[in-house]
């Protein structure tokens with residue numbers, strides 16, 4: 058049996074090279090094309106982020122991309138998704154990069170890898186681990202030796218996994234991007250880029266095509282490109298194709314034209330209008346690119362979701378966090394469903410190369426499971442035994458999340474009032490002192506929100522000895538621009554009236570631990586012995602249950618809830634903020650639901666819960682809500 062089963066494998070391994078010659082992927086600088094096994098080749102690719110899709114759906118999404126007529130997919134590797142603590146790696150389950158790559162191979166898709174170490178991607182800190190900030194003045198994306206040491210250590214783990222998968226080694230990875238839009242970063246540190254180049258060559262060999270991607274203007278390309286790295290550009294449907302490729306040609310005179318990020322849509326910020334790009338504009342732009350003979354990657358082809366705390370933020374002038382949905386108005390929706398845009402793209406592709414026969418797989422089933430009533434479990438400050446089992450930090454002045462080595466989520470900062478505060482008195486943050494939102498209560502009474510770049514004062518009253526509580530939320534680290542060193546928490550002092558507040562008791566909060574273990578559903582309030590205060594304001598936990606008979610995807614709507622975080626069956630679906638919009642519903646992948654067990658839903662509402670604490674499941678998303686909060 059064993060010997061028989063081994064035979065076909067041995068035959069393939071020994072005969073393939075003899076019959077077909079060694080696989081090769083290179084660049085022909087005479088004919089201005091990629092050479093795949095000696096023949097001119099162009100890729101039509103789409104970006105997909107495995108970190109934004111539950112692993113059980115990876116194959117479904119990849120198959121739909123294949124059926125659209127793509128011959129490649131482009132992939133970012135988020136470093137912070139895989140190395141949560143220095144030297145601690147996670148490649149399991151939804152983090153199983155190798156399983157994802159295996160699926161691309163099985164489906165006959167080529168892969169364009171973008172291993173960073175910085176990736177932008179509207180992902181927390183552009184994929185850099187927040188623990189890099191343990192060195193306060195670290196020079197991210199530069200030759201700072203401490204930064205390079207961490208980078209080298211990560212690349213020594215990641216790149217060897219890719220090497221056997223390179224096309225030249227019999228795998229399906231045709232090219233590898235070094236860094237990401239480095240020319241958009243102020244440092245312009247060629248030494249850093251040269252160092253990365255050397256590391257990529259060390260681990261991946263001399264043959265693989267290494268490339269860079271930058272905006273299509275000289276001021277980006279100037280600092281982003283490097284000799285021996287193939288220079289490519291990115292641009293969207295509104296840009297002039299000829300002009301964009303002329304910019305590329307000034308830095309890459311020969312070789313294939315490449316648009317590494319052709320924008321099919323755009324990201325959303327909380328409080329802004331939902332971004333949409335019409336299908337006909339996307340397909341016309343794609344046609345123009347393909348007519349020019351270029352290779353192209355569509356960004357995004359499948360956006361997915363910023364589950365948990367993974368969203369990033371931009372900082373144009375003020376801090377702007379990105380929504381939980383990363384639907385991106387892409388050809389495949391957040392739920393992986395084909396759109397008219399996908400069909401328009403497929404029809405354009407079919408003019409240039411054959412697309413697979415047969416229909417694109419249909420949308421997955423969606424269910425409107427209806428209403429679920431929630432109950433208040435308790436105010437967050439009454440649940441610290443469970444949510445913060447370790448001793449709090451006791452410090453004179455506030456410390457940051459990074460000081461506490463808690464990189465995501467929430468921390469509670471509290472101090473006792475030293476005297477009575479009978480009149481409304483301003484609790485004030487320094488300019489830019491709150492990263493990113495602080496929910497203020499005194500003695501359990503909620504007074505309001507301090508917010509980065511906007512709300513710097515909340516008036517409070519209280520009595521001597523009462524706790525003044527500020528629950529601080531990390532809303533996602535800046536992923537683009539020059540402000541990547543984005544520390545979280547109270548990064549400045551607070552004053553109450555004329556007084557500088559001192560003697561803080563600071564709790565690291567771990568909500569995901571207990572909730573992923575089944576809390577609060579595993580215990581009831583009587584056992585906990587917590588008197589539930591029936592106030593509707595201030596940070597509090599709510600929970601509920603529901604049963605279903607069919608499993609499919611669904612969308613969670615939170616009518617009249619204000620802002621918070623939500624979990625279903627221990628899976629952190631992400632942030633909700635319907636009063637801000639434009640995202641009103643959260644995508645719930647059917648793969649986290651159960652028909653055999655009761656399903657559990659847990660909310661951390663940070664501000665105000667509705668009179669009737671209901672949530673509902675719809676069969677359609679609402680991503681374009683109006684901004685009723687403003």
Ligand SMILES: *[C@@H]1O[C@H](CO)[C@@H](O)[C@H](O)[C@H]1NC(C)=O
Pocket residue numbers: 153155156159
């Ligand atoms: C990927 O495929 C290879 C070859 O079939 C197999 O040995 C390996 O176990 C697979 N890895 C994962 C994570 O599925």
Ligand SMILES: *[C@@H]1O[C@H](CO)[C@@H](O)[C@H](O)[C@H]1NC(C)=O
Pocket residue numbers: 297298299300303
């Ligand atoms: C696009 O750019 C090219 C080259 O810069 C220019 O000649 C052409 O007029 C532009 N087309 C449009 C529609 O602006």
Ligand SMILES: *[C@@H]1O[C@H](CO)[C@@H](O)[C@H](O)[C@H]1NC(C)=O
Pocket residue numbers: 481482483516
């Ligand atoms: C806060 O209280 C001060 C008086 O201490 C008052 O002048 C101010 O208007 C109050 N602000 C708000 C937002 O209520």
Ligand SMILES: *[C@@H]1O[C@H](CO)[C@@H](O)[C@H](O)[C@H]1NC(C)=O
Pocket residue numbers: 454455547548549550
């Ligand atoms: C708070 O103020 C004290 C005293 O002025 C100062 O030493 C400390 O650095 C400040 N802390 C922060 C986080 O700004």
Ligand SMILES: *[C@@H]1O[C@H](CO)[C@@H](O)[C@H](O)[C@H]1NC(C)=O
Pocket residue numbers: 575578579580626650651654655656657
């Ligand atoms: C929901 O919580 C209950 C009580 O802890 C548990 O028995 C059940 O397995 C949970 N349901 C799911 C789908 O995890």
Ligand SMILES: *[C@@H]1O[C@H](CO)[C@@H](O)[C@H](O)[C@H]1NC(C)=O
Pocket residue numbers: 681682683
């Ligand atoms: C949101 O999109 C839906 C579906 O496309 C549309 O019917 C609705 O008018 C849009 N709402 C707003 C506020 O733009």
